[in-house]
Amino acid sequence: MSGWLSVRAIAIVALLLALVLLPVHVELGGSRFLLTLFTRIIILALAAVSLNLILGYGGMMSFGHAAYLGIGGYAVGILAHEGVFTGFIQWPVALAASALFALVIGALSLRTRGVYFIMITLAFAQMAYYVVAGLARYGGDDGLTIYKRSQFIAPIDLSNKVQFYYICLALLFGSMYLVRRIVNSRFGLAIQGARSNDTRMRAIGFPTYRYKLVCFVIAGTLCGLSGALIANHTDFVSPAMMYWTRSGDLIIMVVLGGMGSTFGPLVGAVALLVLEEVLSSITEYWQIILGPLLLLVVLFARGGIDGLLGKVRHG
Amino acid sequence: MADLLRVENLAKRFGGIVATDDLVLNIPEGELHAVIGPNGAGKTTLIAQLSGQLTPDSGRIHFAGSDITAEPMYARSALGLARSFQITSLFLDLSVLDNVALAVQARAGHSFHFWHNARREPELRDPARTALARVGLSARADLPASALSHGEHRQLELAMALASRPRMLLLDEPMAGLGPEESARMVTMLRELKKELTILLVEHDMEAVFALADRITVLVYGRVIASGKPEDIRNNAQVRDAYLGEQEAVHA
Numbered sequence: 001m002s003g004w005l006s007v008r009a010i011a012i013v014a015l016l017l018a019l020v021l022l023p024v025h026v027e028l029g030g031s032r033f034l035l036t037l038f039t040r041i042i043i044l045a046l047a048a049v050s051l052n053l054i055l056g057y058g059g060m061m062s063f064g065h066a067a068y069l070g071i072g073g074y075a076v077g078i079l080a081h082e083g084v085f086t087g088f089i090q091w092p093v094a095l096a097a098s099a100l101f102a103l104v105i106g107a108l109s110l111r112t113r114g115v116y117f118i119m120i121t122l123a124f125a126q127m128a129y130y131v132v133a134g135l136a137r138y139g140g141d142d143g144l145t146i147y148k149r150s151q152f153i154a155p156i157d158l159s160n161k162v163q164f165y166y167i168c169l170a171l172l173f174g175s176m177y178l179v180r181r182i183v184n185s186r187f188g189l190a191i192q193g194a195r196s197n198d199t200r201m202r203a204i205g206f207p208t209y210r211y212k213l214v215c216f217v218i219a220g221t222l223c224g225l226s227g228a229l230i231a232n233h234t235d236f237v238s239p240a241m242m243y244w245t246r247s248g249d250l251i252i253m254v255v256l257g258g259m260g261s262t263f264g265p266l267v268g269a270v271a272l273l274v275l276e277e278v279l280s281s282i283t284e285y286w287q288i289i290l291g292p293l294l295l296l297v298v299l300f301a302r303g304g305i306d307g308l309l310g311k312v313r314h315g
Numbered sequence: 316m317a318d319l320l321r322v323e324n325l326a327k328r329f330g331g332i333v334a335t336d337d338l339v340l341n342i343p344e345g346e347l348h349a350v351i352g353p354n355g356a357g358k359t360t361l362i363a364q365l366s367g368q369l370t371p372d373s374g375r376i377h378f379a380g381s382d383i384t385a386e387p388m389y390a391r392s393a394l395g396l397a398r399s400f401q402i403t404s405l406f407l408d409l410s411v412l413d414n415v416a417l418a419v420q421a422r423a424g425h426s427f428h429f430w431h432n433a434r435r436e437p438e439l440r441d442p443a444r445t446a447l448a449r450v451g452l453s454a455r456a457d458l459p460a461s462a463l464s465h466g467e468h469r470q471l472e473l474a475m476a477l478a479s480r481p482r483m484l485l486l487d488e489p490m491a492g493l494g495p496e497e498s499a500r501m502v503t504m505l506r507e508l509k510k511e512l513t514i515l516l517v518e519h520d521m522e523a524v525f526a527l528a529d530r531i532t533v534l535v536y537g538r539v540i541a542s543g544k545p546e547d548i549r550n551n552a553q554v555r556d557a558y559l560g561e562q563e564a565v566h567a
């Protein structure tokens with residue numbers, strides 16, 4: 001099953017190649033819509049990668065991860081609304097605000113376990129949702145249109161669709177590499193130990209709360225980046241992007257693709273969003289088809305799609 | 316020799332049940348001290364309080380000269396107090412070697428290292444392999460811990476305790492559920508360990524207890540009813556009545 005010529009390796013290389021070459025296909029006359037769709041998929045895959053760090057490796061079932069999409073997005077949107085267009089301010093603010101939010105939520109929720117943890121993360125995300133919906137100055141419920149994308153120096157131009165696509169893709173690959181490094185480091189093993197058996201970790205001398213909190217903050221920050229990208233992609237932010245069903249979508253991507261796998265979240269994001277696109281063009285009742293499909297994967301492929309392809313789990 | 320562990324008037328209740336009753340216990344450095352007693356006597360509860368998993372209602376615990384009564388579990392472990400669990404408590408989805416390497420990592424300073432591959436660090440892997448070799452699990456290093464037999468889990472527990480380079484081991488029924496051969500191997504292993512470590516051993520296997528212990532404390536309903544050298548305990552009438560009688564045949 002392992003080795004370079006496994007089904008899994010071929011499938012993943014093919015997927016990565018397709019993602020890299022997609023703009024070429026579009027330039028050669030393919031549908032422009034594909035570029036828009038896949039930019040969105042890549043950005044949400046980045047959010048799923050960040051969720052996988054805490055959910056797949058850390059065993060922290062956060063049901064409020066979309067909050068960071070909103071916070072990152074609104075950081076960009078609000079600053080643009082106030083006339084600050086430079087990405088060198090917008091993006092660090094987006095990341096810092098997400099990190100801070102994660103620190104507060106994590107500090108409170110990580111003292112609890114199981115259902116309580118899920119409920120607290122959900123509650124905080126919903127609170128953020130209502131706070132944002134109440135910001136009359138920034139569009140409230142209706143959201144906020146962004147008239148100018150984040151500005152960077154000379155050759156970088158986010159309004160160039162192809163360029164923006166490649167920037168998102170590079171950030172996705174960069175994040176996947178970062179997460180891979182983290183989970184194999186001492187920190188990553190401490191996190192996985194805490195997922196596996198928290199009591200034992202503390203008994204052998206790990207203050208697990210601190211490690212989990214730092215992990216939670218890293219994941220939130222990374223997801224905030226995804227939020228900043230979405231804002232630039234849709235030129236619009238609204239409270240809907242942090243609604244709890246969006247958090248559910250991110251969980252589905254991670255579980256569908258394969259928890260605790262480097263490529264799982266990407267595979268899951270592609271599978272879920274392409275499926276959604278295809279099914280919804282066939283019937284408006286597409287969720288009736290998607291639901292059972294998801295159930296099958298969860299029931300029969302514990303490692304998600306990546307597991308089906310033959311990923312050997314060792315951690 | 317100075318006492319490494321000193322327990323003063325420890326008490327713990329669960330509702331109406333008195334699990335630890337005004338318990339006094341002193342263990343000098345280098346001693347293998349066995350704690351025996353019938354089911355429900357409060358042995359596991361005692362270990363849980365010593366390791367910091369449970370907070371006593373009253374009393375004090377001193378380890379290596381400092382009062383650790385209020386210290387959290389991880390801090391006690393950092394001071395060199397390691398515990399094994401009566402019910403096997405491992406990282407089942409990690410490899411056998413990862414399990415032990417985590418115990419090494421626990422003693423190697425903080426783990427806020429985010430970049431280097433910890434599975435390739437000799438400072439973590441080498442001591443872990445050494446500990447596995449000492450308990451005879453080298454050949455199983457790369458399997459997931461869930462693939463091991465019950466007896467091997469007990470060995471792995473011990474390897475993890477060893478790998479954390481403790482000054483004192485708290486062992487809760489390391490022989491539980493082992494076959495005669497595996498038990499014998501465990502006794503040999505403990506006899507080796509006792510040369511370097513102070514050990515508190517909770518065990519129902521009387522043959523093992525009397526073979527290994529320097530001193531024995533007998534608990535009944537959370538109270539110490541006797542404490543002393545193995546010969547004294549064996550000949551103590553109260554202990555025989557309360558506890559040993561039923562097992563007389565085993566070590567007569």
Ligand SMILES: Nc1ncnc2c1ncn2[C@@H]1O[C@H](COP(=O)(O)OP(=O)(O)OP(=O)(O)O)[C@@H](O)[C@H]1O
Nearest residue numbers: 329332334352353354355356357358359360361401
């Ligand atoms: N968390 C708890 N809540 C309530 N009662 C408890 C709890 N833990 C232990 N007890 C009770 O405290 C008493 C001592 O239990 P403990 O597990 O310490 O006994 P033990 O000596 O380890 O027994 P065994 O030989 O069966 O392992 C028992 O009566 C038990 O039912």
Ligand SMILES: [Mg+2]
Nearest residue numbers: 358359360401
């Ligand atoms: Mg017990």
